[in-house]
Amino acid sequence: MRKLPFYLLLALAPLASLRTKAQDLDFPDYRSKKDNFSKIRETDIRNDVAGFALAAVDESIGKAQLAAVPVKEVGNNFMSFDDGNIQVIIRTGVFFPSKHKMMYIEKHLVRIDNHPYYGGTYGIAPQTTIESITVIVGKDTVAIPATAYNDLFEPQFSFSQSGSTRSRNGVFLSSDKRTNTFYIYMLNINGGGSEFTWVIRSKQYLRRVVDFGFIK
Numbered sequence: 001m002r003k004l005p006f007y008l009l010l011a012l013a014p015l016a017s018l019r020t021k022a023q024d025l026d027f028p029d030y031r032s033k034k035d036n037f038s039k040i041r042e043t044d045i046r047n048d049v050a051g052f053a054l055a056a057v058d059e060s061i062g063k064a065q066l067a068a069v070p071v072k073e074v075g076n077n078f079m080s081f082d083d084g085n086i087q088v089i090i091r092t093g094v095f096f097p098s099k100h101k102m103m104y105i106e107k108h109l110v111r112i113d114n115h116p117y118y119g120g121t122y123g124i125a126p127q128t129t130i131e132s133i134t135v136i137v138g139k140d141t142v143a144i145p146a147t148a149y150n151d152l153f154e155p156q157f158s159f160s161q162s163g164s165t166r167s168r169n170g171v172f173l174s175s176d177k178r179t180n181t182f183y184i185y186m187l188n189i190n191g192g193g194s195e196f197t198w199v200i201r202s203k204q205y206l207r208r209v210v211d212f213g214f215i216k
Contacts, residue, residue, distance in 0.1 A: 025123070027105045027108040027110065029110075029122065030111060031117075031122065032116060035207075036209070036210065037053055037055040037056045037209055037211055044174070045181070045199060047063065048174050048181070048183060049209055051063045051172070051175070052065070052066060052170065052172055052183070052185055053195055053211065054193070055195060064175065066173055066175060067173045069081040069082065069088065069171035069173070070082065072087075074157055077092045077093070078090065078092070079157045079169060081171040085137065086135075086136070086137055086182060088133070088134065088171050088184055089132075089134040090184070091131045091133075092130060093131035094128060094129070095127055095153065100112050101113050109125050110122075117151045117152075118152050118212055119152050119190075119212070120153050120154035120188075120194075121192070122191065122192070128154055128155060130149040130150075130152050130155050133148070133149060135200060135205075137203050138203075142205060144205050152210065154188055154190055155186055159189045168185075169186050170185050171184050179202075180201060181201040181206075183197050183198070183199055183200070184197065189215070192214070193214045194210070194213075195212075196208065196209075196210055197209040
């Protein structure tokens with residue numbers, strides 16, 4: 001049996017140590033799986049995402065770790081990456097229930113602003129949002145539509161492992177240099193686990209990959 005790459009073992013270690021269990025929901029789950037890793041049809045994107053996403057761990061065997069844009073700075077509400085050509089800044093904000101339309105079934109939150117939502121514990125109102133994602137390639141700003149992240153909540157910049165603060169978030173460069181593709185990735189270890197990936201190709205937002213509930 002081939003072993004998992006060391007960096008994936010490091011990522012999985014804190015997950016295994018958590019006592020979080022997958023939710024046994026007794027209310028409707030409206031979350032769609034259309035953006036899941038398992039739904040990716042583009043071979044090149046699927047191969048690249050398998051190099052870093054936990055939802056793709058079964059396909060990670062034999063995949064080389066992708067080159068990454070270095071982390072520049074991390075604050076309470078932002079994380080930035082910069083390699084001199086690609087700049088990415090993810091900013092978070094506070095979730096104010098009064099500013100949103102909240103749909104409950106009994107006492108369980110199932111939709112926000114008429115849409116299912118991802119991240120955090122499904123059924124419970126989130127506390128934090130992704131406020132913005134700024135992407136600059138060279139001198140060009142890449143437009144990231146709000147619909148790419150406004151239903152994603154409880155983003156995390158780091159997690160605790162063995163008394164140390166670590167992060168699996170990253171900006172990863174495609175293994176195929178011809179496609180001018182890179183991936184912005186966030187791992188959120190809470191509420192059953194979630195991970196968000198945004199795909200940028202030729203200075204344009206292409207798609208997202210969203211998985212959840214992988215902590216059993």
